Each structure stands twice: as structure tokens, then as C-alpha cells.
Amino acid sequence: MPGCEPVRVWSRLELRTRQVELDRVLQARTADPLWMLTRQWQFGEFQGEDTGSAVLATLARRTGTVTGLDIDGTPRPYRPELPLDAQVEQLPPHFPxxxxxxxxxxxxxxxxxxxxxxxxxxxxxxxxxxxxxxxxxxxxxxxxxxxxxxxxxxxxxxxxxxxxxxxxxxxxxxxxxxxxxxxxxxxxxxxxxxxxxxxxxxxxxxxxxxxxxxxxxxxxTAGEAWDDARLGYDFGATVSHGDGERIRLRGGDGEPGWHAFDVEATGTGAPGGTGTDVTSTLPSPAQFAGMPSSRWWQLEDSAVSLGRIRADAGDLTKLLATEFALLYGNDWLIIGDTQAAGTMVEVEAVVITDTFGRRSIVRSASDSAGTDWSRWDLFSVAPARERGAGALAQHLWTPPVAPPPLDGPVREETVLLRDEGSNTVWAVESRVPDGLGGGTDGARVARHVRATLDELAGRAAAPAGPDDPGVRWRYRLGTTVPENWIPFVPVHVPGGNREVMLQRASMPRFFPPGSPRVRPITGILRPGLAEDDEQHAPYYINEEEVSRAGLVIRGGMRRARWLDGRTVVWHARRRATGRGEGDSGLAFDRVEPVGDG
Structure with a gap:
């Protein structure tokens, strides 16, 4: 109802048709076709190409499957009933x-x-x-x-x-x-x-x-893929195509995903895989929530306000998203396809059929990047440049790994850090096995062992000061470190001039007299040590593995469920970045004040 002037208020607006049937009303006819033609001319629709919409996509791809593994330089058969990470990461288990x-x-x-x-x-x-x-x-x-x-x-x-x-x-x-x-x-x-x-x-x-x-x-075969010098897993896989091509992949550190592999070599061998297969599917437009509609007369929702986007010159993600939404959104399609785990797929051709029945071949925008750093490529396995391997064609490699497994309690943990004060790398056993299948604090065990040794030796507590009250300074030959700190000293690589490696050393025990040297407890640091702590072979770590940030190695049980529903449990180690340098407090030839000094 109209209100008082000059303010008018309508409480309700209703549409009423003049006909009983709604068929003509729903046609949404316009009475000004010239206006429509003018708007089409204004937006350049009369200059558009005579192209249709994509209605069918035909994909030709070449599929290769994993046919073998390479662990410790020895070819091994691949077991498809187990995930790859379990076959590679497994270490000798310890049962209490x-x-x-x-x-x-x-x-x-x-x-x-x-x-x-x-x-x-x-x-x-x-x-x-x-x-x-x-x-x-x-x-x-x-x-x-x-x-x-x-x-x-x-x-x-x-x-x-x-x-x-x-x-x-x-x-x-x-x-x-x-x-x-x-x-x-x-x-x-x-x-x-x-x-x-x-x-x-x-x-x-x-x-x-x-x-x-x-x-x-x-x-x-547990533990053969663990490289003690690199403190990581070293393994490979062989992928065979149907035409006899063989691709050798070399795995690296971290989770054995596609990014952990490099192309080691390519060659020929026995036929394998499924060869080339052709599939057809319906393409769908690439969209995201709030994206402008591709239809002229369709209204968008208010999920995204493109007019309020403020992107600086360095906001590359915002600029790409805005350009895709406003300019190139209609040019991208999604072609869905399935790929089995443990296969490498190379796309040979993509044929798009439009509404006019014409077929167009869609070629790759660029070849696989390979060693050319001027190009950018996603999901491709890079070639090992030091081995002279060539780049593969456009492909997608899905290793046969399990979904993210469940990690059990950490049974052993070692932190490797640099100590610039003593020019030494220390391996700190922050967590050691407790003999019950779990782990315990390594520092607490070290203190307990030290106190027990002193008690067994009958060693009395050190006096607060010398007998002569006139003595104000004391000379200390050297300090010591807790027993869970294992030193690694730099040594020259045989035949090298500047290259060094880190060799495991040991701290002496002075009490009880004649006690053996301090040896590590965790299996991470015990290569070359017998059960009675006698060393029968030295242990070296590559110097470049321990950066200034340090390194953390953790060991424990992992559990995952494979494709057939089988539960797999294995003992594995994980590596992570440390928290920087440390200070052991080790020093020699020190003069210290006695009492108040």
C-alpha cells in the first residue's frame, strides 16, 4: 500500500498473468530483438568462430606396470600383494x-x-x-x-x-x-x-x-634398503611397457611417493604392462565455487566477489585464479580417468569431439621438462642427470604405496646436530628402547646408567673444594658429556683431497676403572657393533647428510591397509629436519674458579 508522500512503501509485489496457461509465459520472450542484436554486437559475439562445445573425449594412453625392485643393488621380485613402502622400509623387528x-x-x-x-x-x-x-x-x-x-x-x-x-x-x-x-x-x-x-x-x-x-x-630381507651412510632408504623399481620398453626408477629419501623417484635409465627388455589402450569419456568444464558462469543469461551466486579482488604484483596465485576465472575459464576441460597403483601412464593423444561432429587433437603444451630448467612441469619424474638419463614423455607415475599409514609410538629416536664449539657432530639418543616394545627417555637412561656405575664402583661424591682453603683456581683436563651423546668426527675419504666423512667415535669412561667406552643403544647408530659392544667395523655417515639444521631419525612400527583389505605391519625409520645446532659443553684445558673464585 502506498504511504504518505514523499515516501512510498509497498508491502508486496505480485505478478499476475493474463492467461490461464503458463506455456507462453515461461518462454520468456523479448519484445525488442534489436536490443539483443546490439548487445551481441557490443560484446563481439558476431566475430566469434564457428566452434561447438566439447561432448566427447577420446584418450589414448600407454600403460606400464612395476615388474621388479632393486634393493641394495640386487634385483628383487615385486610382490603386488604388499605395498611398496612396506617391502622397502621393513627393518628387522624386535619383539620383547x-x-x-x-x-x-x-x-x-x-x-x-x-x-x-x-x-x-x-x-x-x-x-x-x-x-x-x-x-x-x-x-x-x-x-x-x-x-x-x-x-x-x-x-x-x-x-x-x-x-x-x-x-x-x-x-x-x-x-x-x-x-x-x-x-x-x-x-x-x-x-x-x-x-x-x-x-x-x-x-x-x-x-x-x-x-x-x-x-x-x-x-x-628386512633392512637391506636402509643405507647407513645416507641415513635413508635407497631402492629402485623397474617399469615395463607392453612394447618391451623398460624404465628403471631410483627412489630416494622420505615417503616413497612419485616425487621421491628419478629416472635412472631406459632400455628394452621383456614385454610387460598392458600396452596402449583407448578410452572415451564425457568432458566436464573446470570450475570452482563462485566462478563466473559460462552462460550469458545465468546469474552467479555471491560466493566470490571478483570485483573486490585486490592482487599485488607478487600475488601470483590470485592473478592466475582471476585470469582463469574471467578470461580462460571456458577453455579448460576436465577429463576423468582412472589409473591403477603401480603403473606409469604416458598420454599419447587426446581427441575432442564437439557438437558439430568435428574431431580435434589436443597436444601437450610442452614436452616433459627433463633437465631444461626453463620449463615448468608437474608430476613428472625427473631424470637422474648424473647418470645421463633422458627425459620421458608426458606421463604420470603412481607408485604402489599404501595410504598414509598409522605410526606407532616412537621406539628409538636419534638427533644428529652440529656443535661448532667442539667442531664435532653429535648423535643424541633422545629415545631408546625400553625392553617392553616401546621407548623411553634416552637422557634419563643415561643418567641412571651413570649413577649405577658410580654406585657399583663405590665412587664417592666429588668434594666441594680442595683441602687447602687458599686455593682459588682449579685446572680441569676436560669435561664430559652425557652417555646418550655419541660423537662423530670428520675423517678424510680415502683417495680424496677435501672430501670428508663422519666416523663414529666414542667417549671414554673413567669410572669404574677399566670400563669399556660409551657405545650407542639404538639400532640406528650400532652398525659394526657386536652384541657385547665390541666394534668389528667402523661406521661412517656422509658429511652432507647432517646440515646446520640437523637431522632426526625415528624408528617404530607402522600399520597400513592394502588394496585387498589386508593389514600390513612393519618396522621402519623416518627422517625429519632437526632444530638447528647444539652445544655439548665439551671443553679441554680449562681453569675454573673454586667456590666464590
């Missing part, structure tokens, strides 16, 4: 006494079930006693007075919980993991089962071994 005893208990349950199924008594006590002698769980006795055993005793006392668990299981249970690895029933075990139960025993052993292999990967 509690896990081994649990595996033994599971075998006894299997044996009792098979005996019952055969109508025999499910008596397993005799079998358990025999197995305890064949596959024992050992808990070495602690003898602090034994020569050279003080350090081992101190370490076991630092992990007192694990030592008590091992002592409780020793003689009362058996190592079920060792039985599963053996996979056959020992001859001494057959008299321990009821008469006629040999077949049930064999089935129980086979089922137990299969159950254990289903939980953890076979450790037969």
Missing part, C-alpha cells in the same frame, strides 16, 4: 619377551583346539614344558662383579621393569615367535602330545606360522 610369550600362549590355544577337533584330550602342559626347553625365553643373571659386565648390569637396571618381566617369564613360558619362524614341529615335541595327535600338532604349527606371517612381514 612379553610378546614372545604371548605368541607361545596363542600356539598352545591352537594346539588345544586342534586336539579337541580330532577327539583327543586337549592336554598341552607337557608340550609347554618341552617348548620351554627348545625355545626358551632367557633372562641373563646380573653379576656386577663379573669382569667387564658393569655397563651391561647398569643398562639392565635402568630398564628394571623389562628385566623383571623377562625373569618372570624365563622357565615358565617359551618363545612363540621363534616357533613361528621355524614353521615346523620339532621332533622332540611329538612325544609330548597325546597318542595320535601328530597330525593335529602339524596343523597347529602351520596355522601358527601363517597367523604370525599375517601379522608381520617376513624379515628375511
Amino acid at each position: 619377551p612379553a610378546a614372545r610369550a604371548h605368541a607361545g600362549r596363542c600356539f598352545l590355544d591352537l594346539l588345544a583346539g586342534h586336539l579337541t577337533a580330532d577327539g583327543l584330550p586337549s592336554a598341552t602342559a607337557a608340550a609347554a614344558r618341552v617348548l620351554a626347553g627348545l625355545f626358551p625365553i632367557e633372562a641373563p643373571a646380573l653379576d656386577p662383579q663379573a669382569p667387564g659386565q658393569a655397563v651391561r648390569v647398569a643398562r639392565r637396571l635402568a630398564a628394571s621393569t623389562a628385566q623383571r618381566v623377562a625373569q618372570a617369564l624365563a622357565g615358565r613360558s617359551f618363545d612363540g615367535v621363534a616357533l613361528a619362524v621355524a614353521g615346523v614341529a620339532p621332533a622332540a615335541l611329538r612325544p609330548a602330545v597325546p597318542s595320535g595327535g601328530e597330525a593335529a600338532l602339524d596343523r597347529a604349527v602351520r596355522d601358527h606360522a601363517a597367523w604370525w606371517r599375517g601379522l608381520f612381514l617376513d624379515p628375511g
Whole structure:
């Protein structure tokens, strides 16, 4: 209703048709076709090319599949039933006494079930006693007075919980993991089962071994891909096409995704893969939320206000998005296609069929970048320039890796850092195995071991000052560092002039007298060390691996689900960037004030 002048207000506006039927109204006819023609001329629509819209896309591609692996320079067969990262990353697993005893208990349950199924008594006590002698769980006795055993005793006392668990299981249970690895029933075990139960025993052993292999990967080749000098994994894969072309890829550090591979070489070999296949699909326009509509008479929503975009000269992303939305949005199409894991696909041709029935070949804007740094390429595997490998055609490589796996608790962690004060690289064991399948604080264990050694040696606390009150200064030959700090010193590479490597060294122990040198605990730093800490080979790390930012190596269990639904568990190591340099406090020939100085 109109209100008072000069203000008019309408509470409601309604449209009313003059006809009963709505067919003519819905046609949205215009009474001024000249205005339409003028607007089309104004926007240059009369100068447009006679092109149609894309209605069909035909894609021809050449597919190659993974046919082999290269681990430690040795060709290995590729197992498609397992993810690539599990086959490459697996390390020798460590099972604590509690896990081994649990595996033994599971075998006894299997044996009792098979005996019952055969109508025999499910008596397993005799079998358990025999197995305890064949596959024992050992808990070495602690003898602090034994020569050279003080350090081992101190370490076991630092992990007192694990030592008590091992002592409780020793003689009362058996190592079920060792039985599963053996996979056959020992001859001494057959008299321990009821008469006629040999077949049930064999089935129980086979089922137990299969159950254990289903939980953890076979450790037969575990650890061979880990490069101790590079502190990372070094592996390769061979991709074979249907026409006999073979492409050797070399993997690097980090997650084994497409970006971790380089083209090592190309050649010919046995035919493999699926060759060239042709598929057709319906293309769809490339769009994003709030993008201007490609139709002239269609209204856009208010999700994005293109008029309020403020982009500076350095805002490359905003400039590209704006240019795509306003100028080239109609020129891009999305052609959906599927690619199996573990394949390399090279697109040979793309043919677009428009609404007029004409076919156009869409060629690549540029070849694969290869070693030409003036071009930019995405998702292509770069060639290894030091090996003289050539660039591949436009391709997409999808390694057969599992989705992001679940990482268990960190069992061991080592931080490598540079110490400019002592001109040394230190490997700090920030987390060490606790003997129960997990990890514990390495600094706490180091303090506990040091205190235990001092207690075993009967060493008294250092006096606050000298007996002579007139002495005001004290000379110290050298300081020390915690036992979880392992030094790496630079040494010359044999045959090189300036190239150096980092060699593992050791800090001395002065108490108790005659104690062995400090040795690392984590498996990351123990190459070349025997179980009794005797070194039978030196250990070197490439100097360029430890930058000024440092390096962190973590070890633990990983769990992933593969394509067929199978759960895979393996022991692996991960590397990450550190937090910069450190200061060990190691110094020599120091004069220090005594008391107030």
C-alpha cells in the first residue's frame, strides 16, 4: 500500500498473468530483438568462430606396470600383494619377551583346539614344558662383579621393569615367535602330545606360522634398503611397457611417493604392462565455487566477489585464479580417468569431439621438462642427470604405496646436530628402547646408567673444594658429556683431497676403572657393533647428510591397509629436519674458579 508522500512503501509485489496457461509465459520472450542484436554486437559475439562445445573425449594412453625392485643393488621380485613402502622400509623387528610369550600362549590355544577337533584330550602342559626347553625365553643373571659386565648390569637396571618381566617369564613360558619362524614341529615335541595327535600338532604349527606371517612381514630381507651412510632408504623399481620398453626408477629419501623417484635409465627388455589402450569419456568444464558462469543469461551466486579482488604484483596465485576465472575459464576441460597403483601412464593423444561432429587433437603444451630448467612441469619424474638419463614423455607415475599409514609410538629416536664449539657432530639418543616394545627417555637412561656405575664402583661424591682453603683456581683436563651423546668426527675419504666423512667415535669412561667406552643403544647408530659392544667395523655417515639444521631419525612400527583389505605391519625409520645446532659443553684445558673464585 502506498504511504504518505514523499515516501512510498509497498508491502508486496505480485505478478499476475493474463492467461490461464503458463506455456507462453515461461518462454520468456523479448519484445525488442534489436536490443539483443546490439548487445551481441557490443560484446563481439558476431566475430566469434564457428566452434561447438566439447561432448566427447577420446584418450589414448600407454600403460606400464612395476615388474621388479632393486634393493641394495640386487634385483628383487615385486610382490603386488604388499605395498611398496612396506617391502622397502621393513627393518628387522624386535619383539620383547612379553610378546614372545604371548605368541607361545596363542600356539598352545591352537594346539588345544586342534586336539579337541580330532577327539583327543586337549592336554598341552607337557608340550609347554618341552617348548620351554627348545625355545626358551632367557633372562641373563646380573653379576656386577663379573669382569667387564658393569655397563651391561647398569643398562639392565635402568630398564628394571623389562628385566623383571623377562625373569618372570624365563622357565615358565617359551618363545612363540621363534616357533613361528621355524614353521615346523620339532621332533622332540611329538612325544609330548597325546597318542595320535601328530597330525593335529602339524596343523597347529602351520596355522601358527601363517597367523604370525599375517601379522608381520617376513624379515628375511628386512633392512637391506636402509643405507647407513645416507641415513635413508635407497631402492629402485623397474617399469615395463607392453612394447618391451623398460624404465628403471631410483627412489630416494622420505615417503616413497612419485616425487621421491628419478629416472635412472631406459632400455628394452621383456614385454610387460598392458600396452596402449583407448578410452572415451564425457568432458566436464573446470570450475570452482563462485566462478563466473559460462552462460550469458545465468546469474552467479555471491560466493566470490571478483570485483573486490585486490592482487599485488607478487600475488601470483590470485592473478592466475582471476585470469582463469574471467578470461580462460571456458577453455579448460576436465577429463576423468582412472589409473591403477603401480603403473606409469604416458598420454599419447587426446581427441575432442564437439557438437558439430568435428574431431580435434589436443597436444601437450610442452614436452616433459627433463633437465631444461626453463620449463615448468608437474608430476613428472625427473631424470637422474648424473647418470645421463633422458627425459620421458608426458606421463604420470603412481607408485604402489599404501595410504598414509598409522605410526606407532616412537621406539628409538636419534638427533644428529652440529656443535661448532667442539667442531664435532653429535648423535643424541633422545629415545631408546625400553625392553617392553616401546621407548623411553634416552637422557634419563643415561643418567641412571651413570649413577649405577658410580654406585657399583663405590665412587664417592666429588668434594666441594680442595683441602687447602687458599686455593682459588682449579685446572680441569676436560669435561664430559652425557652417555646418550655419541660423537662423530670428520675423517678424510680415502683417495680424496677435501672430501670428508663422519666416523663414529666414542667417549671414554673413567669410572669404574677399566670400563669399556660409551657405545650407542639404538639400532640406528650400532652398525659394526657386536652384541657385547665390541666394534668389528667402523661406521661412517656422509658429511652432507647432517646440515646446520640437523637431522632426526625415528624408528617404530607402522600399520597400513592394502588394496585387498589386508593389514600390513612393519618396522621402519623416518627422517625429519632437526632444530638447528647444539652445544655439548665439551671443553679441554680449562681453569675454573673454586667456590666464590
